[in-house]
Each structure stands twice: as C-alpha cells, then as structure tokens.
Amino acid sequence: MHTSCGLSREGAGTSCRWLEEQCERLEESWKQLTEKASNASRPKIQRIPQYMAERDEFKRYYEPEIISIGPIHHLRKQQLLQGERYKEAWAAMYLKETNQSAKALYWRIRECIPELLNQLAEFLDIVKEDIPGARELTYLAWMLVVDGCSVLHLLDNTDPYLSDEKLKISMGKLIRVHQDVVILDNQIPFQVLRLLCDGEDKQRLERCLQKFLRVYGVDRILRLRKQKHTVKIIVQGEGDGQQDNDDDDDDPIHLLDCLRRALLDERLLEKVKEYNQDKRASNNVQLVQGLYQMLHLRKYRIGTIRELKAAGIHVKKHSGDSNSFYPCFCNGILELPKLTTDGSTAHVFLNLVAYEMCPDFQNDFEISSFLVLLSSLIDHPEDVRELRLAGIVINQLANDKEVADLFNNMDIIMVPETPWFASIRDQIHSHFESKQAKIRMLTWIGEAYNTYFRSPWTIIALLAATLGLILTFIQTWFALHPKAS
The missing domain is CATH 1.20.5 (Single alpha-helices involved in coiled-coils or other helix-helix interfaces)
Known part of the structure; x- marks a missing residue:
C-alpha cells in the first residue's frame, strides 16, 4: 500500500527521520548563532579579512617584515627567520631582568591554555598543521612564552637613544618591528602579557603600555587594576575618589585593541555609544536608512577644508587638553583631534580598520568613520596645509601631497554612517545651504587655478x-x- 503522496511506509519513515535531523540542525544553528552573538564584543585573534588582505596596495601593511608574533605568520617568510633570533634574545633578556624561570612561565601559560582557547582557536588549528601529533598545546604554550617575553622586553626598552644598546637592533629595523607589532593577525592575547609579568611587578606592564602608546603618538598615563588576570585601562584621575566596579572590567583583547581604546577614550566612547543607541531607537526612518547604507555601502561626504572655509566654517584643534578622537561641530567651528602623520600612520589605521571589520567584533566603526571623514575633508595638498596651520595635522612626511595621497588612498573604506557622524554632517550641510553662491565661486576659482596655474x-x-x-x-x-x- 502507498501513502496519498506516493511514498511507502518505509520511505515515509526515512523522510521523517531526515526531517527530524534537519529540524535538529536548525535548532543547533540557532544556538550557535545566539552564543556567537552573545560573545560578539570579545573578538578572537584571527586573520585579516580576506577582502582587505588581498588588495595589492594594502598587502605590505598587513604582512610583518621583521618579527612574527603568534603562529599565523610564524616562519611563513624567509626574512622572518632573523626576527626569531631577535625574539629569543629579547626573551632571554626579559627573563634575566625579571629574575624569572622560563620553565615556571611555561607551566603558568600551559595551565591557562583552556581559558585562552576561545581567543586562540585559529592559533591551535595552525599549530596542528605545523606540529603533527599531540604536542600542539606544548608548542603553543612555549611560543606564547617566547613571543610574550620578547614583546614585553621590546616595549620596556624602546628608547631612541638606547635601542642599539638594549635591544641590539638598528633604529631602521626597530621602526619596522613596531609596525609589525600593530598588525592585526600578528597579536597574542593581552592576558598572556599579564601572566608573564611577575606577580609582584604590576608596574612593569603599566610602563610597557605607556611606552607602547607613546610610540604611536598617544600620550596617556595609565593605571591597571590589580586583579587576577584582569586589566582595566583608566586615565589617571578618572577613578580618583570613586569606588571601582569590578563587574564592569573589560580586558583589552591584545595590544592593537589597547591602542584603539586609548585613541577613542573609553569615557567618551560610552557616551557616543549611548547617543548612537538612543538615535537608532528613537527614529525608525534613520534605522532603515542605516540599513540601506549597510547594504549599499554608499559614501557620506562633508566637503573639503577649502569648501568649509568658503562657507564660513573654521576648523580648529580640540580645545584645552582634550584627547578626544571624536570631531564635533558647534557655531560654525569644526573641532578635530590632533593627528601626527608619519611612516607608521598607514600601518596603524589600516590595521585598526581591519580590526573593526572583523565579523565577531561588535563596534560602531569609530576609526573607520573618522578616516572616511578625513578622506572627505582632504582632497588636495592645500587642504592639508590648512589643517597643518590650524595645528591639527603634524606632518612628519616629506610634504603635504604625501598626506593628501595617504588619506585619498584610504577612500576605499566603506562603512555605514553612524548617528554621531551623521549629526555632524547634517549640521555642516545646513550651514552649506546658506553659502552656496560663495562655495560655487570658490569651486570655479579652484578649477581655474588647477587649469591655468598648475x-x-x-x-x-x-x-x-x-x-x-x-x-x-x-x-x-x-x-x-x-x-x-
């Protein structure tokens, strides 16, 4: 006998079992996605997003030249063999200075590997390919000890006058080493650095972090909360007279994440996130527009510095001692953070952008949005000159044209517009509407200048x-x- 749909009982039973398996698969996929979403703000250490790493003009910013940190680039290039000797020597120097045993540090890291596996999942897969058998955890723990100790010694002894003596490396190579340190997939978990610092020597990690930030132009005084395996970056004076809330502690993921947090200033970052959330919740139309921008990734343009100047808008450096990375617009004045441009600027910014693009990192694309803003403001060397005269850009490159080319090359960054940057754009565009004739005249003059006076x-x-x-x-x-x- 056949069923009404033409299936035998045996065939119907097989179909039911298959259907049950598919339903279970759907349920399991839902659980995995829910779990992944709950951990979205704790990204793993992973490779550069492929669509960014494969761009020919950016490859050199995503590949280490001297040293590899972690297994992703470990001995993948012949030139990194020299870096292994530097790392081993620096690790030995660190152990000697701190009077610690390599074996003791190995077992300290080895015992914490299960806690670190969430961040090191891709590390372990790569190590399994390189080290067949059951020694991958041993090899991974030893690699973290050597890399972590060498990084701590590097950061603690970065001195333009003493680097030759303390690190036994030339200044030219040292600059490239510091560029390697900020590559996204050339990181190790921040917790490893914490574990490698002696239990009583908490100030060493503070000192290393402060020197690390100063290398990239971030002048911050940091304090670390002294808790087991927990590090909280605090601006000096922020927590004075206040009770610490340990439940809110959030460790940096790695050194690149530490740099991003220091640039953004966590106190203002929380205010901006609240602002973005309030705006999205209060305006469904804006939410739909934001979704449209995510799907189509269209550019949002403000105008060049010369166009702003023609409209009566003045640019100035953030007032007082503010280190805020966020621009603001008020009463016809656009305040921007001070920015130093040198040979490492592209390395830092492009790796921060790649970090914000990681699929498991929930963020509002703050660095990427700021670069989109700068690429709109800067079109010609004359725009850079205006920013330089205003004290906003500190140019350590050859000329203003190199700075203009740097940010024009970053114009490929496509991110959805956040409410914070949208509010600035809307205010500036409103100001533009009353100055259209003057802007048009300046555009004509600029075209004539570029045509007849080039x-x-x-x-x-x-x-x-x-x-x-x-x-x-x-x-x-x-x-x-x-x-x-």
Whole structure:
C-alpha cells in the first residue's frame, strides 16, 4: 500500500527521520548563532579579512617584515627567520631582568591554555598543521612564552637613544618591528602579557603600555587594576575618589585593541555609544536608512577644508587638553583631534580598520568613520596645509601631497554612517545651504587655478594669451579711431 503522496511506509519513515535531523540542525544553528552573538564584543585573534588582505596596495601593511608574533605568520617568510633570533634574545633578556624561570612561565601559560582557547582557536588549528601529533598545546604554550617575553622586553626598552644598546637592533629595523607589532593577525592575547609579568611587578606592564602608546603618538598615563588576570585601562584621575566596579572590567583583547581604546577614550566612547543607541531607537526612518547604507555601502561626504572655509566654517584643534578622537561641530567651528602623520600612520589605521571589520567584533566603526571623514575633508595638498596651520595635522612626511595621497588612498573604506557622524554632517550641510553662491565661486576659482596655474608653463601661456588679447584690442581700437593727421 502507498501513502496519498506516493511514498511507502518505509520511505515515509526515512523522510521523517531526515526531517527530524534537519529540524535538529536548525535548532543547533540557532544556538550557535545566539552564543556567537552573545560573545560578539570579545573578538578572537584571527586573520585579516580576506577582502582587505588581498588588495595589492594594502598587502605590505598587513604582512610583518621583521618579527612574527603568534603562529599565523610564524616562519611563513624567509626574512622572518632573523626576527626569531631577535625574539629569543629579547626573551632571554626579559627573563634575566625579571629574575624569572622560563620553565615556571611555561607551566603558568600551559595551565591557562583552556581559558585562552576561545581567543586562540585559529592559533591551535595552525599549530596542528605545523606540529603533527599531540604536542600542539606544548608548542603553543612555549611560543606564547617566547613571543610574550620578547614583546614585553621590546616595549620596556624602546628608547631612541638606547635601542642599539638594549635591544641590539638598528633604529631602521626597530621602526619596522613596531609596525609589525600593530598588525592585526600578528597579536597574542593581552592576558598572556599579564601572566608573564611577575606577580609582584604590576608596574612593569603599566610602563610597557605607556611606552607602547607613546610610540604611536598617544600620550596617556595609565593605571591597571590589580586583579587576577584582569586589566582595566583608566586615565589617571578618572577613578580618583570613586569606588571601582569590578563587574564592569573589560580586558583589552591584545595590544592593537589597547591602542584603539586609548585613541577613542573609553569615557567618551560610552557616551557616543549611548547617543548612537538612543538615535537608532528613537527614529525608525534613520534605522532603515542605516540599513540601506549597510547594504549599499554608499559614501557620506562633508566637503573639503577649502569648501568649509568658503562657507564660513573654521576648523580648529580640540580645545584645552582634550584627547578626544571624536570631531564635533558647534557655531560654525569644526573641532578635530590632533593627528601626527608619519611612516607608521598607514600601518596603524589600516590595521585598526581591519580590526573593526572583523565579523565577531561588535563596534560602531569609530576609526573607520573618522578616516572616511578625513578622506572627505582632504582632497588636495592645500587642504592639508590648512589643517597643518590650524595645528591639527603634524606632518612628519616629506610634504603635504604625501598626506593628501595617504588619506585619498584610504577612500576605499566603506562603512555605514553612524548617528554621531551623521549629526555632524547634517549640521555642516545646513550651514552649506546658506553659502552656496560663495562655495560655487570658490569651486570655479579652484578649477581655474588647477587649469591655468598648475605649472610655470601654463602661467606663461596664460600671460602670453592675455598679452595677445590686449595687443589685439589696441590694434582694433586704433583701426577704428585713426589718429588725426
């Protein structure tokens, strides 16, 4: 006998079992996605997003040149073999200075590997490929000891006058080492650095972090809350007279995450997040527009510095001692943070952007949005000059054109517009509406300048043409009004 749908009882039973398996699969997928979403703000250490790493113009910013940290780039390039010798020597120096035993540190890290596996999942997979058998955890723990000790010694002895003596490395190579330290997939968990510092030597990690931040132009005084395996970055004076709330402690993920937090200033970051959430919750239309931007990733443009100046908008450096990374606009004045541009700027920013693009990192694309803003403000070297004269850009590159090219090359960054940056754009556009005629005139003048004054030869040609018109006019005048005899 057949069922009404043409299946035998045996076939119907097989279909039911298959259907039950698919339903269980759906349930398991839902549980995994829910668990992943709950841990979205604690990203794992992973590779650079493929669509960024494969861009030819950015590859050199995502590949270490001297040292590899962790297994992702470990001995993948011949030139990194020299870096292994540096790391081993620096690790030995660190152990000698801190009077610690390599074996004791190994077992300290080895015991904490289960706690670190959530962040080190990709590490372990790579180590299994390189080290067949059951020694992958042993190898991984030893690698973390050597890499962590060498990084701590590097950071603690970064001195432009003593690096040759203490690190036994030339200044040219040291600069490239510090560029390697901020590569996204060249990181180790911050907790490893905490474990490698002696139990009584908490100030060493503070000192290392402060020196690390100063290398990248962030002048911050940090305090670390002294808890087991817990590090909280606090601006000096922030917690004075206040009771610490240990439940809110949130460790940095790695050194690159530490740099991002220091740039953004956690106190203001929380206020901006609250602002973004309130705006999204109060305006469904804006939420739909934000979704549209996420799907289409269209650019949001504010205008160049010269256009702002034509509209009566002045740019200035953040007032007082503020280290805020967030721009603000009030009464026709756009306040921007001070920014030093040098040979490491592209390494830092592009790796911070790659970090914000990681799928398991829940964030509001603060660094990426700021770069989109700068790429809109800077179009020509003249825009950089205006920012430099305002004390906003400290240019340590060869000239203003290099800075303009740097941020114009970053113009490929496509991120949804956050409510904070949208509010600034809307205020500036409202200001623009009353100054359209002046802006149009400046645009014409700028086009004329770029057409006729871009080189000495175009200036000579323009003067020759002008002189020819004047002589032609004089000749025509005397032809129509001949001089009386």
